[in-house]
Amino acid sequence: MVTGTAAPMLEMRGITKYFGGLCAVSAVDLDLMPGEALAIVGDNGAGKSTLIKVLTGVFEPDEGEIRLDGKPVSIASRRDARALGIEAVYQNLGLVDTLDAPGNVFLGHELKRPVLGIPFLDNRRMAREAARVLQENVGIELPNLREPALHLSGGQRQAVAIARAIYSTDLRVLVMDEPTAALGPEETRNTLALMQRLKAQGIALIVISHNLEHVFAVADRVMVMRGGRRVGLRTTANSTKQEVLGLIVAALDEPVAA
Ligand SMILES: Nc1ncnc2c1ncn2[C@@H]1O[C@H](COP(=O)(O)OP(=O)(O)OP(=O)(O)O)[C@@H](O)[C@H]1O
Ligand SMILES: [Mg+2]
Structure with missing residues:
Protein backbone atom coordinates (compact mmCIF):
# COMPACT_ATOMS: atom_id res chain seq x y z
CA MET A 1 0.00 0.00 0.00
CA VAL A 2 1.06 3.56 -0.57
CA THR A 3 1.35 5.75 2.45
CA GLY A 4 2.20 9.42 2.55
CA THR A 5 5.33 8.94 4.62
CA ALA A 6 6.99 5.87 3.04
CA ALA A 7 10.16 6.45 1.04
CA PRO A 8 10.15 5.10 -2.49
CA MET A 9 11.99 1.82 -2.96
CA LEU A 10 12.73 2.66 -6.57
CA GLU A 11 13.21 6.07 -8.20
CA MET A 12 13.79 6.71 -11.89
CA ARG A 13 14.75 10.32 -12.56
CA GLY A 14 14.87 12.18 -15.87
CA ILE A 15 15.03 9.03 -17.96
CA THR A 16 15.60 9.82 -21.63
CA LYS A 17 16.11 7.33 -24.43
CA TYR A 18 16.68 8.05 -28.11
CA PHE A 19 16.51 5.64 -31.02
CA GLY A 20 18.48 7.56 -33.63
CA GLY A 21 16.66 10.87 -33.93
CA LEU A 22 13.52 9.62 -32.23
CA CYS A 23 13.08 10.46 -28.56
CA ALA A 24 11.17 7.38 -27.34
CA VAL A 25 11.29 8.38 -23.66
CA SER A 26 11.76 11.98 -22.60
CA ALA A 27 12.79 13.06 -19.09
CA VAL A 28 10.47 10.63 -17.32
CA ASP A 29 10.30 10.31 -13.52
CA LEU A 30 8.87 7.22 -11.83
CA ASP A 31 8.61 6.33 -8.14
CA LEU A 32 7.67 2.94 -6.79
CA MET A 33 6.75 2.13 -3.19
CA PRO A 34 7.29 -1.32 -1.63
CA GLY A 35 4.30 -3.59 -2.27
CA GLU A 36 2.74 -1.07 -4.62
CA ALA A 37 1.31 -1.80 -8.05
CA LEU A 38 1.97 1.02 -10.48
CA ALA A 39 0.29 0.85 -13.87
CA ILE A 40 1.76 2.51 -16.94
CA VAL A 41 -0.76 3.32 -19.64
CA GLY A 42 -0.61 5.15 -22.94
CA ASP A 43 -1.25 4.78 -26.62
CA ASN A 44 0.85 2.59 -28.93
CA GLY A 45 4.35 4.00 -29.21
CA ALA A 46 4.01 6.18 -26.09
CA GLY A 47 7.29 4.81 -24.72
CA LYS A 48 5.98 2.44 -22.03
CA SER A 49 7.99 -0.65 -23.01
CA THR A 50 11.11 1.40 -23.67
CA LEU A 51 10.91 2.96 -20.20
CA ILE A 52 10.64 -0.40 -18.44
CA LYS A 53 13.36 -1.89 -20.63
CA VAL A 54 15.66 0.82 -19.26
CA LEU A 55 14.78 -0.44 -15.79
CA THR A 56 15.35 -4.10 -16.67
CA GLY A 57 18.70 -3.47 -18.36
CA VAL A 58 17.62 -4.10 -21.95
CA PHE A 59 18.35 -0.50 -22.97
CA GLU A 60 20.80 1.96 -21.47
CA PRO A 61 19.28 5.42 -21.09
CA ASP A 62 20.88 8.43 -22.77
CA GLU A 63 20.11 10.47 -19.68
CA GLY A 64 18.75 9.92 -16.21
CA GLU A 65 19.37 8.12 -13.00
CA ILE A 66 17.93 5.09 -11.22
CA ARG A 67 18.02 4.83 -7.43
CA LEU A 68 17.15 1.83 -5.31
CA ASP A 69 16.59 2.45 -1.60
CA GLY A 70 17.86 5.97 -2.24
CA LYS A 71 21.21 4.81 -3.69
CA PRO A 72 22.15 5.29 -7.34
CA VAL A 73 22.48 1.98 -9.20
CA SER A 74 23.87 1.08 -12.58
CA ILE A 75 21.76 -1.32 -14.64
CA ALA A 76 23.65 -2.15 -17.81
CA SER A 77 22.23 -5.63 -18.43
CA ARG A 78 19.35 -7.88 -17.48
CA ARG A 79 21.76 -9.64 -15.18
CA ASP A 80 22.44 -6.37 -13.33
CA ALA A 81 18.70 -5.82 -12.96
CA ARG A 82 18.18 -9.36 -11.70
CA ALA A 83 20.97 -8.99 -9.14
CA THR A 188 -7.28 -13.00 -16.66
CA ARG A 189 -9.03 -13.35 -13.31
CA ASN A 190 -6.29 -15.69 -12.09
CA THR A 191 -3.58 -13.29 -13.23
CA LEU A 192 -5.21 -10.32 -11.48
CA ALA A 193 -5.51 -12.43 -8.31
CA LEU A 194 -1.87 -13.44 -8.68
CA MET A 195 -0.84 -9.80 -8.80
CA SER A 209 -1.70 -2.47 -19.76
CA HIS A 210 -4.11 -1.17 -22.35
CA ASN A 211 -7.04 -2.43 -20.29
CA LEU A 212 -8.22 0.26 -17.87
CA GLU A 213 -10.61 -2.20 -16.24
CA HIS A 214 -7.61 -4.32 -15.19
CA VAL A 215 -5.57 -1.25 -14.29
CA PHE A 216 -8.23 -0.05 -11.88
CA ALA A 217 -8.63 -3.57 -10.47
CA VAL A 218 -4.98 -4.00 -9.42
CA ALA A 219 -3.03 -0.75 -9.54
CA ASP A 220 -2.61 1.68 -6.65
CA ARG A 221 -1.42 4.42 -8.99
CA VAL A 222 -1.47 4.90 -12.71
CA MET A 223 1.03 6.81 -14.78
CA VAL A 224 0.04 8.04 -18.22
CA MET A 225 2.58 8.39 -21.03
CA ARG A 226 2.16 10.16 -24.34
CA GLY A 227 4.82 10.84 -26.96
CA GLY A 228 7.58 9.62 -24.64
CA ARG A 229 6.56 11.93 -21.80
CA ARG A 230 4.79 11.40 -18.53
CA VAL A 231 1.60 13.40 -18.92
CA GLY A 232 -0.25 12.34 -15.80
CA LEU A 233 -0.07 10.44 -12.54
CA ARG A 234 -3.14 9.44 -10.57
CA THR A 235 -4.04 7.42 -7.50
CA THR A 236 -6.62 4.94 -8.80
CA ALA A 237 -8.75 5.36 -5.67
CA ASN A 238 -9.14 9.07 -6.49
CA SER A 239 -9.54 8.84 -10.24
CA THR A 240 -11.74 7.26 -12.89
CA LYS A 241 -11.24 5.35 -16.11
CA GLN A 242 -12.78 8.32 -17.88
CA GLU A 243 -10.20 10.71 -16.48
CA VAL A 244 -7.28 8.41 -17.31
CA LEU A 245 -8.61 7.86 -20.82
CA GLY A 246 -8.77 11.64 -21.22
CA LEU A 247 -5.09 11.85 -20.30
CA ILE A 248 -4.17 9.04 -22.71
CA VAL A 249 -5.81 10.70 -25.69
CA ALA A 250 -4.78 14.23 -24.67
CA ALA A 251 -8.31 15.48 -24.08
CA LEU A 252 -7.06 16.55 -20.70
CA ASP A 253 -3.62 18.01 -20.12
CA GLU A 254 -1.73 18.97 -17.08
CA PRO A 255 1.77 20.20 -16.27
CA VAL A 256 4.11 17.33 -15.42
CA ALA A 257 4.80 17.40 -11.70
CA ALA A 258 8.09 16.11 -10.29
N1 LIG B 1 14.48 -1.05 -30.64
C1 LIG B 1 13.94 0.05 -31.18
N2 LIG B 1 14.53 0.68 -32.19
C2 LIG B 1 14.02 1.81 -32.73
N3 LIG B 1 12.87 2.37 -32.32
C3 LIG B 1 12.23 1.79 -31.29
C4 LIG B 1 12.73 0.59 -30.68
N4 LIG B 1 11.85 0.23 -29.68
C5 LIG B 1 10.89 1.16 -29.70
N5 LIG B 1 11.10 2.09 -30.64
C6 LIG B 1 10.26 3.28 -30.92
O1 LIG B 1 10.12 4.00 -29.70
C7 LIG B 1 8.80 4.48 -29.53
C8 LIG B 1 8.22 3.94 -28.22
O2 LIG B 1 8.04 2.54 -28.36
P1 LIG B 1 7.56 1.60 -27.16
O3 LIG B 1 7.72 0.21 -27.60
O4 LIG B 1 8.25 2.01 -25.93
O5 LIG B 1 6.02 2.01 -27.08
P2 LIG B 1 4.87 1.38 -26.16
O6 LIG B 1 4.30 2.51 -25.37
O7 LIG B 1 5.37 0.21 -25.43
O8 LIG B 1 3.79 0.96 -27.27
P3 LIG B 1 2.80 -0.33 -27.35
O9 LIG B 1 1.61 0.01 -26.51
O10 LIG B 1 2.44 -0.37 -28.81
O11 LIG B 1 3.54 -1.53 -26.89
C9 LIG B 1 8.03 4.05 -30.77
O12 LIG B 1 8.00 5.13 -31.66
C10 LIG B 1 8.84 2.90 -31.32
O13 LIG B 1 8.72 2.81 -32.70
MG1 LIG C 1 4.93 -1.85 -25.50
Whole structure:
Protein backbone atom coordinates (compact mmCIF):
# COMPACT_ATOMS: atom_id res chain seq x y z
CA MET A 1 0.00 0.00 0.00
CA VAL A 2 1.06 3.56 -0.57
CA THR A 3 1.35 5.75 2.45
CA GLY A 4 2.20 9.42 2.55
CA THR A 5 5.33 8.94 4.62
CA ALA A 6 6.99 5.87 3.04
CA ALA A 7 10.16 6.45 1.04
CA PRO A 8 10.15 5.10 -2.49
CA MET A 9 11.99 1.82 -2.96
CA LEU A 10 12.73 2.66 -6.57
CA GLU A 11 13.21 6.07 -8.20
CA MET A 12 13.79 6.71 -11.89
CA ARG A 13 14.75 10.32 -12.56
CA GLY A 14 14.87 12.18 -15.87
CA ILE A 15 15.03 9.03 -17.96
CA THR A 16 15.60 9.82 -21.63
CA LYS A 17 16.11 7.33 -24.43
CA TYR A 18 16.68 8.05 -28.11
CA PHE A 19 16.51 5.64 -31.02
CA GLY A 20 18.48 7.56 -33.63
CA GLY A 21 16.66 10.87 -33.93
CA LEU A 22 13.52 9.62 -32.23
CA CYS A 23 13.08 10.46 -28.56
CA ALA A 24 11.17 7.38 -27.34
CA VAL A 25 11.29 8.38 -23.66
CA SER A 26 11.76 11.98 -22.60
CA ALA A 27 12.79 13.06 -19.09
CA VAL A 28 10.47 10.63 -17.32
CA ASP A 29 10.30 10.31 -13.52
CA LEU A 30 8.87 7.22 -11.83
CA ASP A 31 8.61 6.33 -8.14
CA LEU A 32 7.67 2.94 -6.79
CA MET A 33 6.75 2.13 -3.19
CA PRO A 34 7.29 -1.32 -1.63
CA GLY A 35 4.30 -3.59 -2.27
CA GLU A 36 2.74 -1.07 -4.62
CA ALA A 37 1.31 -1.80 -8.05
CA LEU A 38 1.97 1.02 -10.48
CA ALA A 39 0.29 0.85 -13.87
CA ILE A 40 1.76 2.51 -16.94
CA VAL A 41 -0.76 3.32 -19.64
CA GLY A 42 -0.61 5.15 -22.94
CA ASP A 43 -1.25 4.78 -26.62
CA ASN A 44 0.85 2.59 -28.93
CA GLY A 45 4.35 4.00 -29.21
CA ALA A 46 4.01 6.18 -26.09
CA GLY A 47 7.29 4.81 -24.72
CA LYS A 48 5.98 2.44 -22.03
CA SER A 49 7.99 -0.65 -23.01
CA THR A 50 11.11 1.40 -23.67
CA LEU A 51 10.91 2.96 -20.20
CA ILE A 52 10.64 -0.40 -18.44
CA LYS A 53 13.36 -1.89 -20.63
CA VAL A 54 15.66 0.82 -19.26
CA LEU A 55 14.78 -0.44 -15.79
CA THR A 56 15.35 -4.10 -16.67
CA GLY A 57 18.70 -3.47 -18.36
CA VAL A 58 17.62 -4.10 -21.95
CA PHE A 59 18.35 -0.50 -22.97
CA GLU A 60 20.80 1.96 -21.47
CA PRO A 61 19.28 5.42 -21.09
CA ASP A 62 20.88 8.43 -22.77
CA GLU A 63 20.11 10.47 -19.68
CA GLY A 64 18.75 9.92 -16.21
CA GLU A 65 19.37 8.12 -13.00
CA ILE A 66 17.93 5.09 -11.22
CA ARG A 67 18.02 4.83 -7.43
CA LEU A 68 17.15 1.83 -5.31
CA ASP A 69 16.59 2.45 -1.60
CA GLY A 70 17.86 5.97 -2.24
CA LYS A 71 21.21 4.81 -3.69
CA PRO A 72 22.15 5.29 -7.34
CA VAL A 73 22.48 1.98 -9.20
CA SER A 74 23.87 1.08 -12.58
CA ILE A 75 21.76 -1.32 -14.64
CA ALA A 76 23.65 -2.15 -17.81
CA SER A 77 22.23 -5.63 -18.43
CA ARG A 78 19.35 -7.88 -17.48
CA ARG A 79 21.76 -9.64 -15.18
CA ASP A 80 22.44 -6.37 -13.33
CA ALA A 81 18.70 -5.82 -12.96
CA ARG A 82 18.18 -9.36 -11.70
CA ALA A 83 20.97 -8.99 -9.14
CA LEU A 84 19.06 -6.01 -7.74
CA GLY A 85 15.83 -8.02 -7.55
CA ILE A 86 14.25 -6.46 -10.65
CA GLU A 87 12.69 -8.94 -13.08
CA ALA A 88 10.40 -8.73 -16.05
CA VAL A 89 7.98 -11.35 -17.28
CA TYR A 90 6.45 -11.47 -20.70
CA GLN A 91 3.75 -13.96 -21.42
CA ASN A 92 5.26 -15.40 -24.55
CA LEU A 93 8.93 -14.93 -23.88
CA GLY A 94 11.53 -16.48 -21.72
CA LEU A 95 10.35 -20.07 -21.35
CA VAL A 96 12.04 -22.98 -23.05
CA ASP A 97 9.17 -24.76 -24.80
CA THR A 98 10.72 -28.22 -24.60
CA LEU A 99 11.33 -28.04 -20.83
CA ASP A 100 8.66 -28.75 -18.24
CA ALA A 101 7.73 -26.30 -15.45
CA PRO A 102 10.47 -27.37 -12.98
CA GLY A 103 13.02 -27.29 -15.82
CA ASN A 104 12.03 -23.73 -16.58
CA VAL A 105 11.88 -22.57 -12.96
CA PHE A 106 15.41 -23.86 -12.34
CA LEU A 107 16.87 -23.01 -15.74
CA GLY A 108 20.44 -21.82 -15.24
CA HIS A 109 20.51 -22.60 -11.52
CA GLU A 110 19.63 -26.28 -11.43
CA LEU A 111 19.67 -28.13 -8.13
CA LYS A 112 22.26 -30.87 -8.00
CA ARG A 113 23.06 -33.75 -5.69
CA PRO A 114 26.39 -35.53 -5.52
CA VAL A 115 26.51 -39.22 -6.35
CA LEU A 116 29.94 -40.67 -5.57
CA GLY A 117 31.23 -37.10 -5.61
CA ILE A 118 29.81 -36.37 -9.06
CA PRO A 119 27.01 -33.76 -9.25
CA PHE A 120 23.79 -35.05 -10.80
CA LEU A 121 20.61 -33.07 -11.46
CA ASP A 122 18.26 -33.47 -8.55
CA ASN A 123 15.08 -33.69 -10.61
CA ARG A 124 12.92 -34.89 -7.78
CA ARG A 125 13.82 -31.97 -5.53
CA MET A 126 13.41 -29.47 -8.37
CA ALA A 127 9.92 -30.84 -9.10
CA ARG A 128 8.99 -30.61 -5.43
CA GLU A 129 10.35 -27.07 -5.05
CA ALA A 130 8.79 -25.83 -8.30
CA ALA A 131 5.40 -27.21 -7.24
CA ARG A 132 5.77 -25.55 -3.85
CA VAL A 133 6.67 -22.10 -5.25
CA LEU A 134 3.90 -22.36 -7.84
CA GLN A 135 1.39 -23.20 -5.17
CA GLU A 136 2.53 -21.08 -2.22
CA ASN A 137 3.80 -17.95 -3.95
CA VAL A 138 2.10 -17.90 -7.32
CA GLY A 139 -1.11 -19.63 -6.28
CA ILE A 140 -1.56 -22.10 -9.10
CA GLU A 141 -1.44 -25.84 -9.42
CA LEU A 142 -0.50 -27.22 -12.81
CA PRO A 143 -2.52 -30.27 -13.86
CA ASN A 144 0.69 -31.98 -14.93
CA LEU A 145 4.02 -30.65 -13.72
CA ARG A 146 5.90 -32.71 -16.35
CA GLU A 147 4.15 -31.20 -19.36
CA PRO A 148 6.56 -29.31 -21.64
CA ALA A 149 5.98 -25.55 -21.54
CA LEU A 150 4.81 -25.72 -25.16
CA HIS A 151 1.58 -27.35 -23.97
CA LEU A 152 0.82 -24.81 -21.25
CA SER A 153 -1.74 -22.04 -21.65
CA GLY A 154 -0.75 -18.38 -21.71
CA GLY A 155 -1.66 -17.90 -18.07
CA GLN A 156 0.16 -21.05 -16.98
CA ARG A 157 3.27 -19.98 -18.88
CA GLN A 158 3.14 -16.63 -17.17
CA ALA A 159 2.80 -18.32 -13.78
CA VAL A 160 5.89 -20.46 -14.47
CA ALA A 161 7.86 -17.37 -15.54
CA ILE A 162 6.85 -15.63 -12.30
CA ALA A 163 7.81 -18.69 -10.26
CA ARG A 164 11.22 -18.56 -11.88
CA ALA A 165 11.57 -14.83 -11.11
CA ILE A 166 10.64 -15.46 -7.47
CA TYR A 167 12.97 -18.42 -7.13
CA SER A 168 16.03 -17.03 -8.86
CA THR A 169 16.26 -13.67 -7.10
CA ASP A 170 15.28 -11.91 -3.99
CA LEU A 171 12.49 -10.46 -6.08
CA ARG A 172 11.59 -6.85 -5.24
CA VAL A 173 10.20 -5.38 -8.44
CA LEU A 174 8.29 -7.40 -11.00
CA VAL A 175 7.63 -5.75 -14.34
CA MET A 176 4.75 -7.12 -16.37
CA ASP A 177 4.30 -5.89 -19.93
CA GLU A 178 0.67 -6.46 -20.92
CA PRO A 179 0.17 -9.52 -18.70
CA THR A 180 -3.50 -10.00 -19.59
CA ALA A 181 -3.25 -9.19 -23.30
CA ALA A 182 -3.72 -12.72 -24.67
CA LEU A 183 -5.61 -14.37 -21.83
CA GLY A 184 -9.17 -15.66 -21.64
CA PRO A 185 -11.54 -14.41 -18.92
CA GLU A 186 -10.70 -17.16 -16.41
CA GLU A 187 -6.93 -16.77 -16.82
CA THR A 188 -7.28 -13.00 -16.66
CA ARG A 189 -9.03 -13.35 -13.31
CA ASN A 190 -6.29 -15.69 -12.09
CA THR A 191 -3.58 -13.29 -13.23
CA LEU A 192 -5.21 -10.32 -11.48
CA ALA A 193 -5.51 -12.43 -8.31
CA LEU A 194 -1.87 -13.44 -8.68
CA MET A 195 -0.84 -9.80 -8.80
CA GLN A 196 -2.65 -9.21 -5.51
CA ARG A 197 -0.79 -12.17 -3.99
CA LEU A 198 2.57 -10.80 -5.13
CA LYS A 199 1.75 -7.38 -3.65
CA ALA A 200 0.81 -9.05 -0.37
CA GLN A 201 4.30 -10.62 -0.35
CA GLY A 202 5.78 -7.10 -0.50
CA ILE A 203 6.76 -7.35 -4.16
CA ALA A 204 6.25 -4.09 -6.06
CA LEU A 205 4.67 -4.36 -9.48
CA ILE A 206 4.95 -2.25 -12.58
CA VAL A 207 2.21 -3.26 -14.96
CA ILE A 208 1.83 -2.02 -18.51
CA SER A 209 -1.70 -2.47 -19.76
CA HIS A 210 -4.11 -1.17 -22.35
CA ASN A 211 -7.04 -2.43 -20.29
CA LEU A 212 -8.22 0.26 -17.87
CA GLU A 213 -10.61 -2.20 -16.24
CA HIS A 214 -7.61 -4.32 -15.19
CA VAL A 215 -5.57 -1.25 -14.29
CA PHE A 216 -8.23 -0.05 -11.88
CA ALA A 217 -8.63 -3.57 -10.47
CA VAL A 218 -4.98 -4.00 -9.42
CA ALA A 219 -3.03 -0.75 -9.54
CA ASP A 220 -2.61 1.68 -6.65
CA ARG A 221 -1.42 4.42 -8.99
CA VAL A 222 -1.47 4.90 -12.71
CA MET A 223 1.03 6.81 -14.78
CA VAL A 224 0.04 8.04 -18.22
CA MET A 225 2.58 8.39 -21.03
CA ARG A 226 2.16 10.16 -24.34
CA GLY A 227 4.82 10.84 -26.96
CA GLY A 228 7.58 9.62 -24.64
CA ARG A 229 6.56 11.93 -21.80
CA ARG A 230 4.79 11.40 -18.53
CA VAL A 231 1.60 13.40 -18.92
CA GLY A 232 -0.25 12.34 -15.80
CA LEU A 233 -0.07 10.44 -12.54
CA ARG A 234 -3.14 9.44 -10.57
CA THR A 235 -4.04 7.42 -7.50
CA THR A 236 -6.62 4.94 -8.80
CA ALA A 237 -8.75 5.36 -5.67
CA ASN A 238 -9.14 9.07 -6.49
CA SER A 239 -9.54 8.84 -10.24
CA THR A 240 -11.74 7.26 -12.89
CA LYS A 241 -11.24 5.35 -16.11
CA GLN A 242 -12.78 8.32 -17.88
CA GLU A 243 -10.20 10.71 -16.48
CA VAL A 244 -7.28 8.41 -17.31
CA LEU A 245 -8.61 7.86 -20.82
CA GLY A 246 -8.77 11.64 -21.22
CA LEU A 247 -5.09 11.85 -20.30
CA ILE A 248 -4.17 9.04 -22.71
CA VAL A 249 -5.81 10.70 -25.69
CA ALA A 250 -4.78 14.23 -24.67
CA ALA A 251 -8.31 15.48 -24.08
CA LEU A 252 -7.06 16.55 -20.70
CA ASP A 253 -3.62 18.01 -20.12
CA GLU A 254 -1.73 18.97 -17.08
CA PRO A 255 1.77 20.20 -16.27
CA VAL A 256 4.11 17.33 -15.42
CA ALA A 257 4.80 17.40 -11.70
CA ALA A 258 8.09 16.11 -10.29
N1 LIG B 1 14.48 -1.05 -30.64
C1 LIG B 1 13.94 0.05 -31.18
N2 LIG B 1 14.53 0.68 -32.19
C2 LIG B 1 14.02 1.81 -32.73
N3 LIG B 1 12.87 2.37 -32.32
C3 LIG B 1 12.23 1.79 -31.29
C4 LIG B 1 12.73 0.59 -30.68
N4 LIG B 1 11.85 0.23 -29.68
C5 LIG B 1 10.89 1.16 -29.70
N5 LIG B 1 11.10 2.09 -30.64
C6 LIG B 1 10.26 3.28 -30.92
O1 LIG B 1 10.12 4.00 -29.70
C7 LIG B 1 8.80 4.48 -29.53
C8 LIG B 1 8.22 3.94 -28.22
O2 LIG B 1 8.04 2.54 -28.36
P1 LIG B 1 7.56 1.60 -27.16
O3 LIG B 1 7.72 0.21 -27.60
O4 LIG B 1 8.25 2.01 -25.93
O5 LIG B 1 6.02 2.01 -27.08
P2 LIG B 1 4.87 1.38 -26.16
O6 LIG B 1 4.30 2.51 -25.37
O7 LIG B 1 5.37 0.21 -25.43
O8 LIG B 1 3.79 0.96 -27.27
P3 LIG B 1 2.80 -0.33 -27.35
O9 LIG B 1 1.61 0.01 -26.51
O10 LIG B 1 2.44 -0.37 -28.81
O11 LIG B 1 3.54 -1.53 -26.89
C9 LIG B 1 8.03 4.05 -30.77
O12 LIG B 1 8.00 5.13 -31.66
C10 LIG B 1 8.84 2.90 -31.32
O13 LIG B 1 8.72 2.81 -32.70
MG1 LIG C 1 4.93 -1.85 -25.50
